[in-house]
Amino acid sequence: MENTIIEVKHVTKSLGGRTVLSDINFQVPNGSVFGILGPNGSGKTTLLRILLGLIVHDTGEVKVLGQNPLSMTREDKNGIGFVLEDHGLNERLTAYQNIDFFAQVYGLAKEKRRDRILEMLDKVDLSSYRKKPVGTFSKGMKQRLSLARALIHEPRILFLDEPTSNLDPEGTVYIRNLILRLSREAGITIYINSHDLDEVERICTRIVIMKHGNIMLQGAIADLLRPNNQTTLEVKLEKSKAIPKLANLLSSLSYVTHFKIEKDVAFIELIDDPSRLPLFNTLAQNSIPIKEITQIKDSLEDLYISIVKEEEHHEVQ
Amino acid sequence: MRFNDIVAVAKRELLVITNYRFLFLFTYLVSFYVGTYLSMAYTNLIPDPQIRIDTYLAFFFLSTEIVFSWALSTLQVQDYMRQRCMETILATPLSLASILLGKSLAIFILSYIPSLFCVIIVFLQANWPLGLATLIFPSSVGWILFFISPVLLFGTICVNTLLLMYLNHSMGSLIVNFIVYLLIFRSGAHSSFGISPAILGSYILGLICVFLLSYIGLKCLRKERIVLAL
Numbered sequence: 001m002e003n004t005i006i007e008v009k010h011v012t013k014s015l016g017g018r019t020v021l022s023d024i025n026f027q028v029p030n031g032s033v034f035g036i037l038g039p040n041g042s043g044k045t046t047l048l049r050i051l052l053g054l055i056v057h058d059t060g061e062v063k064v065l066g067q068n069p070l071s072m073t074r075e076d077k078n079g080i081g082f083v084l085e086d087h088g089l090n091e092r093l094t095a096y097q098n099i100d101f102f103a104q105v106y107g108l109a110k111e112k113r114r115d116r117i118l119e120m121l122d123k124v125d126l127s128s129y130r131k132k133p134v135g136t137f138s139k140g141m142k143q144r145l146s147l148a149r150a151l152i153h154e155p156r157i158l159f160l161d162e163p164t165s166n167l168d169p170e171g172t173v174y175i176r177n178l179i180l181r182l183s184r185e186a187g188i189t190i191y192i193n194s195h196d197l198d199e200v201e202r203i204c205t206r207i208v209i210m211k212h213g214n215i216m217l218q219g220a221i222a223d224l225l226r227p228n229n230q231t232t233l234e235v236k237l238e239k240s241k242a243i244p245k246l247a248n249l250l251s252s253l254s255y256v257t258h259f260k261i262e263k264d265v266a267f268i269e270l271i272d273d274p275s276r277l278p279l280f281n282t283l284a285q286n287s288i289p290i291k292e293i294t295q296i297k298d299s300l301e302d303l304y305i306s307i308v309k310e311e312e313h314h315e316v317q
Numbered sequence: 318m319r320f321n322d323i324v325a326v327a328k329r330e331l332l333v334i335t336n337y338r339f340l341f342l343f344t345y346l347v348s349f350y351v352g353t354y355l356s357m358a359y360t361n362l363i364p365d366p367q368i369r370i371d372t373y374l375a376f377f378f379l380s381t382e383i384v385f386s387w388a389l390s391t392l393q394v395q396d397y398m399r400q401r402c403m404e405t406i407l408a409t410p411l412s413l414a415s416i417l418l419g420k421s422l423a424i425f426i427l428s429y430i431p432s433l434f435c436v437i438i439v440f441l442q443a444n445w446p447l448g449l450a451t452l453i454f455p456s457s458v459g460w461i462l463f464f465i466s467p468v469l470l471f472g473t474i475c476v477n478t479l480l481l482m483y484l485n486h487s488m489g490s491l492i493v494n495f496i497v498y499l500l501i502f503r504s505g506a507h508s509s510f511g512i513s514p515a516i517l518g519s520y521i522l523g524l525i526c527v528f529l530l531s532y533i534g535l536k537c538l539r540k541e542r543i544v545l546a547l
Contacts, residue, residue, distance in 0.1 A: 054404070
């Protein structure tokens with residue numbers, strides 16, 4: 001695929017006799033925000049290390065920016081930015097000194113370096129703290145500084161390992177917005193390792209769910225959460241006497257794929273989203289006494305738990 | 318491996334180590350005291366006054382720079398243990414050779430230059446008014462001081478840093494750090510009675526071994542090994 005920025009084909013990796021990754025296959029489209037979800041020990045970090053060229057995979061093929069991460073040239077590596085779980089900043093040094101080291105490593109010319117560092121610090125709202133030692137920073141500030149550090153050389157792809165873990169709500173929102181801004185405005189492809197379902201659902205366009213080194217599910221979030229474009233409604237009735245009439249009515253409607261009535265609440269699955277309007281009209285025309293209608297949105301959490309639980313169930317059996 | 322990378326790593330290490338201001342100064346004071354004390358104790362046994370002063374200088378230089386670099390390496394290990402930034406550094410375009418040489422260069426600069434400064438002062442004072450002449454035309458002791466010693470020191474620091482990288486700057490690496498310097502110190506102490514062909518030969522042999530060891534060790538070291546040990 002021409003538009004692919006990361007390509008992982010049949011990758012396996014064993015560590016200490018234990019299979020950590022087993023036949024991993026996925027592609028990351030250019031410009032997307034790609035999330036890898038999975039519980040601890042699912043192989044997310046090992047996969048990230050393989051993509052960064054830190055460890056060698058046993059079999060399969062890995063390409064980042066069209067190159068094998070292990071044989072990348074310096075120029076290729078300059079296209080990659082990353083923030084690992086340990087932020088990688090030295091707390092004895094100032095914010096400026098920390099970023100300056102990485103700017104030198106990525107070969108930024110001396111005359112451009114200062115302006116670029118100040119620009120990046122300004123972007124993460126840390127320019128007034130540039131002379132302060134990183135040890136005095138809060139976790140959120142360190143994370144912002146790590147992002148500035150990772151973006152100093154204008155990479156095409158940004159790898160993030162648990163970018164909002166241990167952050168307060170304010171810090172979490174800030175980082176999320178920053179990631180989204182980077183993706184939209186700078187067109188950077190973002191690869192996120194996370195076990196924060198809410199975070200992934202909010203910012204990622206495509207996901208992979210991993211467990212025990214295997215890919216359990218992958219695809220675009222919109223497709224995964226609403227397979228076949230189905231919509232589910234929860235209809236609360238004012239009077240339970242209307243239940244038989246409603247049941248008859250629903251069974252006669254072609255766009256209702258499935259329904260279930262519990263006490264005075266009906267759960268109605270529609271063939272697609274636009275079918276809501278004819279349903280509302282039909283209910284009104286037949287004078288069904290309705291108290292409240294809510295659209296049930298499948299969350300990533302439901303999907304994730306169903307996959308993880310299903311697997312655990314199989315394991316127990 | 319780029320020269321600029323080595324300089325960048327060395328600059329960072331220099332900044333980090335000198336940032337531990339009090340510990341850094343304390344390290345110097347202790348090293349200086351240990352160096353002086355050991356040199357005096359060692360050379361007091363020599364009856365000839367001229368040989369005694371020459372040996373004192375050589376031993377003083379050797380001991381201070383060895384103790385300096387040992388103490389600074391310990392400081393470096395302690396910093397890496399606390400900061401946990403090795404994985405981030407390894408994921409950059411830096412090669413292992415650049416990291417090794419940069420880290421070693423920083424320790425070398427911080428241990429060699431102050432030792433040299435101290436020795437030149439003592440040297441000039443001890444040889445006054447011929448101090449300058451003896452610096453320009455070094456005696457046999459001067460050979461050790463100005464030519465062989467820095468190369469040997471840098472080689473030792475490289476081997477030690479490599480071992481610390483192999484052990485991922487763990488607690489175990491502190492023991493290795495101590496043993497490496499103790500061995501160098503012991504061998505240095507035995508060969509500081511001036512330069513004879515046999516001692517010069519063993520110095521050169523030692524140098525070859527140190528650099529060969531660094532080269533082979535570096536060739537065998539993989540980023541994966543360091544990362545998985547984290």
